[in-house]
Amino acid sequence: MNLQVKQKIPLKIKRMGINGEGIGFFKKTLVFVPGALKGEEVLCQITAVKRNFAEARLLTIHKKSKFRMKPQCAIYEVCGGCQLMHLRYDKQLDFKLDLLRQALKKYQPAGYEDYILHPTLGMAKPEFYRAKLQFQTRQFKGKVQAGLYAQGSHRLVAIQDCLVQDKVTQEIINQVADLLTKYQIPIHDERRQLGIRTVMVRRSRKTGQVHLIFVTSRQVNLQRLLGELITMYPEIMTVALNHHKSKSSEIYGEKTEIIWGQESIRESVLGYEFDLSPRAFYQLNPEQTEVLYREAVKALDLDGSEHLIDAYCGVGTIGFAFAHQVQSVRGMDIIPEAIEDAKKNARRLGFDNTYYEAGRAEDLIPKWYAEGYRADALVVDPPRTGLDKQLLDTILRYKPAKMVYVSCNVSTLARDLVELTKAYTVEYIQSVDMFPHTARTEAVVKLTRNH
The missing domain is CATH 3.40.50.150 (Vaccinia Virus protein VP39)
Structure with missing residues (x-):
């Protein structure tokens, strides 16, 4: 393989890969380029050389796909939660x-x-469809932020306005982050501190009812936070605490206890209603x-x-x-x-x-x-x-x-x-x-x- 890291190469994108990346061949070597679309001619820079393929960063598009769209999301490229927002929706379905x-x-x-x-x-309408979110938390300059890790990293991208997340669940997680800051609730840090690791918010499309899970690596007192949050959002029906003390990358630990409200929320599909407990x-x-x-x-x-x-x-x-x-x-x-x-x-x-x-x-x-x-x-x-x-x-x-x-x-x-x-x-x-x-x-x- 003649490719070197940092080398800049022209590439014709022949197809799309399983993660939404563009794929082309440079002197018979497979090159993966996130952000490139089928049919495009691009200039890219090699970021990694493996035994059978190379990875590259998109630099310039010389010939643009007629199906390329401008993503409506401000953090699309850093978040990594979506991979195809730059491709017209009907072509996403073909992909x-x-x-x-x-x-x-x-x-x-x-x-x-x-x-x-x-x-x-x-x-x-392929927007605001996700009825559930699981955001990690971190403390940054004295403020608590909630969001997702950038793809392939443990670098948290704070998310306050997501194009695919249900609007109410996004509002609630934003408020939770503010209240965690206000009440100085301990936040988990991989190196130093135990505390809140993750917050899950799920909303029923049928009833609008909401439940939350706080995933924590130590005992925390959420009484004042919950008092304020539930007053602001009366649709919150259930709040649970999940105890996760191990260092594993699993989101949840084994023990979940309901610390406020009822056992479940009610959802509906195909005309029948059913109850969902927080971990279900x-x-x-x-x-x-x-x-x-x-x-x-x-x-x-x-x-x-x-x-x-x-x-x-x-x-x-x-x-x-x-x-x-x-x-x-x-x-x-x-x-x-x-x-x-x-x-x-x-x-x-x-x-x-x-x-x-x-x-x-x-x-x-x-x-x-x-x-x-x-x-x-x-x-x-x-x-x-x-x-x-x-x-x-x-x-x-x-x-x-x-x-x-x-x-x-x-x-x-x-x-x-x-x-x-x-x-x-x-x-x-x-x-x-x-x-x-x-x-x-x-x-x-x-x-x-x-x-």
Whole structure:
């Protein structure tokens, strides 16, 4: 490789990479350039040289893409939370479908060249869609700031006005930062001090109710802060404290206690309401969650006779979308609070054909089968790491006739399809844009068992 760090090179951008960066070739060497778009001709400066590729910084655009937009966000380039705000939105949707194609080509599950890939379903107004934020805190010149770490660093970028964050949650976190300063609450510092590390704020789109979690590495007294905050924002229903004393990079520690208000807030999807406790998982974009779940229901194509397993069920939301169309729904999740929420939600909604248990799907499915239970249909909605190897083996052993895979990571989806296509046919994949202006997308895969 002839490239050197700090070397300036001209580059034609041939395609976009999985993180939204432009990719070109310089004398057969792959070069990644964040901020560059497909079709552009640029001048860039090499920042790192690896064994099979190089990374570069965009300096000048000699030939600009006609789809390039001026980002409306003042901190877009330093924040790193969004990667595609400089690309016209309809082209972002095309890019997300291309991400899926790239992942399938890389892993090559059986028959991938012939998969039906439906156009990405986007948003009419792709702004202020994030109903939940998790901002880190730090003290800077005597003031508390809240925001996100710049990409690949522990340098905090203070965020006070985010184009993709729900406006009320942004207002609340700004106020929280001011009150942490006012009441001199200790703030966690990686080197010296213990205190508040992270603040989570989530708002229900249906009811407007809000809950907060303060993640702390030491005991703190938030009484006066909460008194003032709750007076200003009566929609705050729940405040929890999460104790996280270890040095791990995980956001939350194991113990969460509610220190003010009720157990949960109420949200709604596809016409049914459910309760969310502070630690329970729910999609970040409630508006597109309606689209995603509707597509999952359509893909499973139930006839009413099925017994359904909802793996990674969270508070039960996907399963509830199917509950009135099946004989039974069984769900599992590793977070006990989520399972408790699922049970309460099912009771309140009047479903008497649901069963929820805390634990791992790869442990519980064999246990249920040993007890005589049989599933005809399966929904999986795993985290970004995809399906656990043991769960894949379990699915291939029991082979429910119908399956829907809801994915938030096209790479692990394509990897898992290599195994799943040993027993299933991919009928189609529907891409859904849950995270506008970012390089992430979701997909709903319809699978049917091979006969």
